[in-house]
Amino acid sequence: MKVELVKPQGYCGGVVNAIKMAYLARKENPDQEVYVLGALVHNQTVIDELEKSNIHTILEKDINNKIEELPKGTVVIFTAHGHDEKLENRVKVLGLKIYDATCPHVVANANKIKEELKAGHQVIYIGQSGHKETEAVLSISKDISLYDIKLLINYYLITDESPFVINQTTLNFLSLKDIHKDILEHIPGARIADEICVASRKRQEAILNIDNSFDLIIIVGDESSSNTRKLFEIAVSSHPQAKILFVHDLEALRKENIDGYKKAAISSGASTPSYVVDDIYNYLLSK
Ligand code: SF4
Structure with a gap:
């Protein structure tokens, strides 16, 4: 392969x-x-x-x-x-x-939020309820309103005409664009900071840029990793021509049937050890 x-x-x-x-x-x-x-x-x-x-x-x-x-x-x-x-x-x-x-990067975002709150602004935080980064930010103040990526937001809670909008660092950058659009349609004066971290964004863009000659795309990482799950999401939505697998390590990949596939691309999350990816790379080369 x-x-x-x-x-x-x-x-x-x-x-x-x-x-x-x-x-x-x-x-x-x-x-x-x-x-x-x-x-x-x-x-x-x-x-x-x-x-x-x-x-x-x-x-x-x-x-x-x-x-x-x-x-x-x-x-x-x-x-x-x-x-x-x-x-x-x-x-x-x-x-x-x-x-x-x-x-x-997470610390810097929290500091920006505190400055905005101190200046008397409401803050809209786009994130995933239950994720540790989001829960940590929400603990800063009750004046932060969560725009849950699955549940949206109750706009009646926002009375500030120019609230500060910021986000969890590891969101899907394509979905975030749509959410920003939605917020600006409801609150034209909203001030938006796109705070997807460079590590997450670069990996997501690289997935989008995989060409159509690949028939197998493997995302390596942990189910609990937000940035890794977003790579999987983007791969599924942007590469219908390929089989997309999300595996933790070589042991998990060995359980998958990948017979007949000819060209594989391997991406991995920002907390995946390189040696785990190397094992998968070498295994696929031998197929
Ligand atoms: S993915 Fe890495 S750089 Fe980005 S916020 Fe998480 S720990 Fe920081």
């Missing part, structure tokens, strides 16, 4: 930053337990690797109870996607030692 890697591949800057931060926390605190409060990044392979270095992950649903049991001075790491400010306050009160691995 002919195989091509769709670039970019490998970790984005935010994931590199988060992983480095976790290992730094481990190194600087050899006598302490180290816990990540939720998934450091949305990829189970990465989380398994951290565990091997005694960097433990507390599941999202267990965080509030578990932190109450940790002895003072225990190291906790905030994940790449941001965190609820109430959680940070609680962690400080408990005397836990914080390492913050929030992606700089």
